[in-house]
Amino acid sequence: MRSTALSCNEKIGEHVELSGWVERVRTHGKISFFDLRDRSGTIQIAAFDDLAGKVAELSIQDVVRIKGEVKARSEKYINPEISTGKVEIKLEELEVLVKAAEMQFDMGGKELKLELPTLLDFRSLTLRHQIIRPIFQIQSAILEGFRKASIELECEEIVVPEIAMEATEGGAEVFKVSYYGHSAFMTQSPQLYKQMLVPVFERVFTIAHAYRAEPSVTTRHLSVATQLDCEFGFMEFPELLDALESVGTKTVSYAASKHPEILKQFGVETPKIPKKIPRLTLREAQEIIFKEFGRDNRSEKDLNPQDEIDICKWALDKHGSDFVTITHFPTKKRAFYTMPDPENPEYSLSYDLLFRGVEI
Amino acid sequence: MRSTALSCNEKIGEHVELSGWVERVRTHGKISFFDLRDRSGTIQIAAFDDLAGKVAELSIQDVVRIKGEVKARSEKYINPEISTGKVEIKLEELEVLVKAAEMQFDMGGKELKLELPTLLDFRSLTLRHQIIRPIFQIQSAILEGFRKASIELECEEIVVPEIAMEATEGGAEVFKVSYYGHSAFMTQSPQLYKQMLVPVFERVFTIAHAYRAEPSVTTRHLSVATQLDCEFGFMEFPELLDALESVGTKTVSYAASKHPEILKQFGVETPKIPKKIPRLTLREAQEIIFKEFGRDNRSEKDLNPQDEIDICKWALDKHGSDFVTITHFPTKKRAFYTMPDPENPEYSLSYDLLFRGVEI
Numbered sequence: 173m174r175s176t177a178l179s180c181n182e183k184i185g186e187h188v189e190l191s192g193w194v195e196r197v198r199t200h201g202k203i204s205f206f207d208l209r210d211r212s213g214t215i216q217i218a219a220f221d222d223l224a225g226k227v228a229e230l231s232i233q234d235v236v237r238i239k240g241e242v243k244a245r246s247e248k249y250i251n252p253e254i255s256t257g258k259v260e261i262k263l264e265e266l267e268v269l270v271k272a273a274e275m276q277f278d279m280g281g282k283e284l285k286l287e288l289p290t291l292l293d294f295r296s297l298t299l300r301h302q303i304i305r306p307i308f309q310i311q312s313a314i315l316e317g318f319r320k321a322s323i324e325l326e327c328e329e330i331v332v333p334e335i336a337m338e339a340t341e342g343g344a345e346v347f348k349v350s351y352y353g354h355s356a357f358m359t360q361s362p363q364l365y366k367q368m369l370v371p372v373f374e375r376v377f378t379i380a381h382a383y384r385a386e387p388s389v390t391t392r393h394l395s396v397a398t399q400l401d402c403e404f405g406f407m408e409f410p411e412l413l414d415a416l417e418s419v420g421t422k423t424v425s426y427a428a429s430k431h432p433e434i435l436k437q438f439g440v441e442t443p444k445i446p447k448k449i450p451r452l453t454l455r456e457a458q459e460i461i462f463k464e465f466g467r468d469n470r471s472e473k474d475l476n477p478q479d480e481i482d483i484c485k486w487a488l489d490k491h492g493s494d495f496v497t498i499t500h501f502p503t504k505k506r507a508f509y510t511m512p513d514p515e516n517p518e519y520s521l522s523y524d525l526l527f528r529g530v531e532i
Numbered sequence: 533m534r535s536t537a538l539s540c541n542e543k544i545g546e547h548v549e550l551s552g553w554v555e556r557v558r559t560h561g562k563i564s565f566f567d568l569r570d571r572s573g574t575i576q577i578a579a580f581d582d583l584a585g586k587v588a589e590l591s592i593q594d595v596v597r598i599k600g601e602v603k604a605r606s607e608k609y610i611n612p613e614i615s616t617g618k619v620e621i622k623l624e625e626l627e628v629l630v631k632a633a634e635m636q637f638d639m640g641g642k643e644l645k646l647e648l649p650t651l652l653d654f655r656s657l658t659l660r661h662q663i664i665r666p667i668f669q670i671q672s673a674i675l676e677g678f679r680k681a682s683i684e685l686e687c688e689e690i691v692v693p694e695i696a697m698e699a700t701e702g703g704a705e706v707f708k709v710s711y712y713g714h715s716a717f718m719t720q721s722p723q724l725y726k727q728m729l730v731p732v733f734e735r736v737f738t739i740a741h742a743y744r745a746e747p748s749v750t751t752r753h754l755s756v757a758t759q760l761d762c763e764f765g766f767m768e769f770p771e772l773l774d775a776l777e778s779v780g781t782k783t784v785s786y787a788a789s790k791h792p793e794i795l796k797q798f799g800v801e802t803p804k805i806p807k808k809i810p811r812l813t814l815r816e817a818q819e820i821i822f823k824e825f826g827r828d829n830r831s832e833k834d835l836n837p838q839d840e841i842d843i844c845k846w847a848l849d850k851h852g853s854d855f856v857t858i859t860h861f862p863t864k865k866r867a868f869y870t871m872p873d874p875e876n877p878e879y880s881l882s883y884d885l886l887f888r889g890v891e892i
Contacts, residue, residue: 174766191765191766192734192766193731210734210766211686211688211733211734211735211765212686233731235731237766296728296729296731296732299729299732300731300732305732305733308688308690308732308733309688309733311689311691312688312689312690315689315691316679316683316689319676319679323676326571326572328571328668328669328672329671329672329675329676330668330672331671331675331758333756334694334741334756335707335718335743335756347695347709347710347711348709348710349707349708349709349710349718350707350708350709351707351755352745352747358695358709368656369656369659371553371593371595371656371660372656372659372660372665372668373571373665373668373669374552374570374571375571381694383695385711385712387712395711396693396694396695398691405551405571406534406551406552406570406597
């Protein structure tokens, strides 16, 4: 029966078998160490005498199966930075299942300082690095947290088309697909599909790809993005904002609570979520930015990136909140399906949820 | 505070407010009834005198908000076919939020007998019908069940590309995409991505679209399918089959247990899942088909559709199982990444899980 690295914390004195990847090798003559990584994390393997020589020949990313005895580390060798830092395995058997090819760059360090093309050309390798892999574990947890929050609000999950006959939100920036000789497009948003499905299920959610053929290279332009979308019927505006904030905050807090060790690794603080998320209209937010930060954007139709950073700073200082909701953007600036405020149709019942300086 | 149809079961004597869609209207002079549908189900609304006249003017799919009092139905009016069949609402206020356009076909009946083009051209309407909508509630529950089963096996969720530079599994049947002037393809399978991510996470799952430009129109050819995929590292073949059967059976049983009322509506029996799912090699299955069903396909490289139906019938009769696992297909017939059986390389360590006559 195979054990995982993490499960060894509870198995001191036991003989275990593990499989995984070699992350780092350190040799000191008759003693060698290596870190073995599996789905649960990494654990230090200590080898003596003949086995130390065998370990010295291991390469980074070799795939191995080992047997050994779990030992408690003595106080001065405890490593508080990893979740198995109080134990190690005394190696008894080592089998190399697959020998890794020689790396063209160092995968064994704490950092991975590579140019972007190298990082991407060797993606199946670089994703394994301890500084990259956790990002996608957070992504995985965000997806799970979003779905939990949506299902809690009684949303039904829908699967929407990603090839369509028409562009969703207008504009020329669409990827064209040849569909049995017809011209078709990759969808730019699940928006209209989820609106059409509200009369079917009343409340829906979907996680879908959104495709935008925007030739810009910035952090706010992506050819493909994964979109997390809810849509609700019969909600008045304040209740809709409650739903928005519930899904937004629960998604983030679920991911944070599932992976405290990753937040620690990246020096990220646990999100601050007060009972009531501060809500501001666009004009109120711009007034605060003018008064507190000295920038007069009071007639702009949207917040710019610096405005978003500043208003989040304000929300954190004044309300202890990493989130802030901005409402009532000018009707003209929003998509055709946005409802004008009956009390002042120049502004719309629209909203953005900001988190630590970025609209989410 | 809005109530849902289903929640009225617990609110006899209370005054409630509901919003939803009009499903059926029945008028008898001074008494009218209609069914109101929301996300939770449908409930009968009874209207008297003036309100009866107002209800008589309602059209199917009108969007309404109502107020009324929840009443227990007398014994002889109980409707066991719907989940709110023991109650109804005595109408007190009726507001039509959106008047539906006149339907071009009958949406108010128990059945929806339309030609396929009509069914699809009016998809945003026909999806609302009580005979269509539940199919997609089952789909939603299948997605949820699959993810629960995968996460239970410690898989990490991955998001895979659906546009690629090369066709995944060869063949000319791919959709072409114009990608910033370059030629690209819609991916035919997440298979290779998940294999590449096993060295990152050891165990992964994904729900992804698979695109196949197959011009055939059969129930086994789809231009776009939603694929539910797991991949595991370091599992020996029997353990892999355990994982396959665990995910397959839990996905199905989760959906069935979440929606017993839909299974009842469609006359579908609860899946029969014994502790041990029967496992057969392809050759063993063909031998059974020869002996029990008289068709000699013992040298074929795969099961044909009738074989799959028959071997499932056998599994149900002999093992009380709606599932059966078939293993060891000829190596030549399977994709290049399938591992030949070390003990007999002519056959591979491959598997199909069958459920009620279909490979899933």
